[in-house]
Amino acid sequence: MDWELIGESWPVLVAAIPETLVLAISSLAIGFVLAIGIAVLRLSDNRLAWAAAYGYVYVFRSTPLLVQIFLIYYGSGQFRPFFEDIGLWYFLRDPWFCAITALTLNTAAYASEIIRGGIQSVPWGQLEAARACGMSGLLLFRRIIFPIAIRQALPGYGNEIILMVKATSLASTITILEVTGEAKKIIAATWSPVEVFIIAGAIYLAINFAVTRIVQWAEVRLSPQLYRDRPSWFARLTGAGADTAGRSPAISDQLH
Amino acid sequence: MDLTLLGWGDRGWGDEMVFGAMMTLAVAASSYLLGIVIGAGAAAMKLSHWLVLRWLADVYTTIIRGIPELLVIYLVFFGGGALLRTIAKGVFGYGEFIDLPIFITGMICIGLSAGAYSTEVIRGAVxxxxxxxxxxxxxxxxxxxxxxxxxLVPQVARYALPGLGNVWQLTLKETSLISVIGLVEVMRQATVGAGSTKEPFTFYITAFVLYLGLASISNRGFLRAETWANRGVRTS
Incomplete structure (x- = not known):
């Protein structure tokens, strides 16, 4: 184990974390919005809309992300005069734009299936009740369907976030120096893969650990009724009893 | 876009691309089998009474599922040869230069990843x-x-089949990553073709279609296998 190399390379790799996070967060955010649209199309009665959404999801889930990235970044070069004419070349020659586009389109396909599952799990009774109150269209979706669907879809979406954090490493193949890109550069220069792998691997594990914690926190926040009679982690840590002062008694208390 | 580039024989790249797809299939299938063997072993460890074995299997799946495959590929590609030479010299006293064949390197990397995912599938099925x-x-x-x-085995196989089908799809797509270390599968072949003809779109869209075809055909195969495996099961 070369401790000197570890000491020299960890600041470089830690400094590349923002690049990885920018790739992951921006593509997840845009992809999530797209995914909602695709999921709604897949559930619509319109055959054409259904077929378009189904085809999109099928194609993007059946091909490797690497091909999608190369197709956008290198493939667009073949039609450079055309893209220059319509003014898109400025974007397509930028690896950041291409990487985020590919990651966005890819995650939109996977996330739309997760969201579709969530929407389909919304109980009929809830919809009927909302309709009985006079809700319809966007109001029904915004107030009833979407919040319940998100709660159902959250665990699956947590997995998708982790897969996307891992997928950002592919951006290094089109010259972006995020954590994996920097790691490869150091490995190729020093031929000491183990040391670099340990640091870069620890960075990814730390990011993904944080993601799982945040998703767990969000799950509790979105379904507080399921966790009400459980002591908070702080209370469990300090050994104190559940802090339920000022709240309505938990279900288990009411039963006794 | 010049489609004659994709012709068969000496003038076109069509046959090279199809051979590339065969190589993709070969490396995907061998990594997948390796993955199932690793997965069965790690699942047995996770279900064992021994804390150390459970802990080891947990470390394996956590690391592989939390770290990008590309990083694992670089580790094995740059480190595998050195490890092999150390073992050859230390254990067998063989001092000549040897290196891991690129196919084996790729198979180990993708197999490790497939193994981690199939561990959970097999554990659940057991x-x-x-x-x-x-x-x-x-x-x-x-x-x-x-x-x-x-x-145990016949029922575990039936319960695990849908999950293992997903692992196969993942494995097939992950083989594209081995192109970065130089194994001439469909992705690498497309890069070579794109470089020498200056028509990257033509070649990458061909690779795209070939992957789509491989995924569609194998997906249908897995659905058939599921129907076959469930033929004796009563459904409501």
Whole structure:
């Protein structure tokens, strides 16, 4: 184990974390919005809309992300005069734009299936009740369907976030120096893969650990009724009893 | 876009691309089999009574599922040869330069990843077999090996099939990453073709279509296998 190399390379790799996070967060955010649209199309009665959404999801889930990235970044070069004419070349020659586009389109396909599952799990009774109150269209979706669907879809979406954090490493193949890109550069220069792998691997594990914690926190926040009679982690840590002062008694208390 | 580039024979790249797809299929299939072997072993470790074994299997799946495959590929590609040379020199006293064949390197990387995902699938399938079945087998006097072979394995295979189908799709797509270390599969072949003809879109869209075809055909195969495996199961 070369401790000197570890000491020299960890600041470089830690400094590349923002690049990885920018790739992951921006593509997840845009992809999530797209995914909602695709999921709604897949559930619509319109055959054409259904077929378009189904085809999109099928194609993007059946091909490797690497091909999608190369197709956008290198493939667009073949039609450079055309893209220059319509003014898109400025974007397509930028690896950041291409990487985020590919990651966005890819995650939109996977996330739309997760969201579709969530929407389909919304109980009929809830919809009927909302309709009985006079809700319809966007109001029904915004107030009833979407919040319940998100709660159902959250665990699956947590997995998708982790897969996307891992997928950002592919951006290094089109010259972006995020954590994996920097790691490869150091490995190729020093031929000491183990040391670099340990640091870069620890960075990814730390990011993904944080993601799982945040998703767990969000799950509790979105379904507080399921966790009400459980002591908070702080209370469990300090050994104190559940802090339920000022709240309505938990279900288990009411039963006794 | 010049489609004559994709012709068969000396003038076109069509045959090269199809051979690339064959290579993709070969490396995907061997990594997948390696992954199932690793996965079965790691699942057995996770279900064992020994804390150390459970802990080791947990470390393996956590690391592989939390770290990008590309990083694992770089580790094995740059480190595998050195490790092999150290072993060859230390254990066998063989001092000549040897290196891991690129196919083996790729197979190990993708197999490790497939193994981590199939561990969870197989573990879940083992837990899905009702305990009563094992008790019944014991009651009719089956020994440990016979119980494993006649009762556990056939049912685990049936329960694990849908999950293992997903792992296959993942594995097939992940093989594209081996192109970065130079194995001439469909992705690498497309890069070579794109470089020498200056028509990257033509070649990458061909690779795209070939992957789509491989995924569609194998997906259909897995659905058939599922129907076959469930032929004796009563459904409501």
């Amino acid at each position: 837990l899905a077999v009702p305990r009563g079945q094992i008790e019944a087998a014991r009651a009719v006097g089956m020994g440990k090996v016979l119980r494993f072979r006649r009762i």
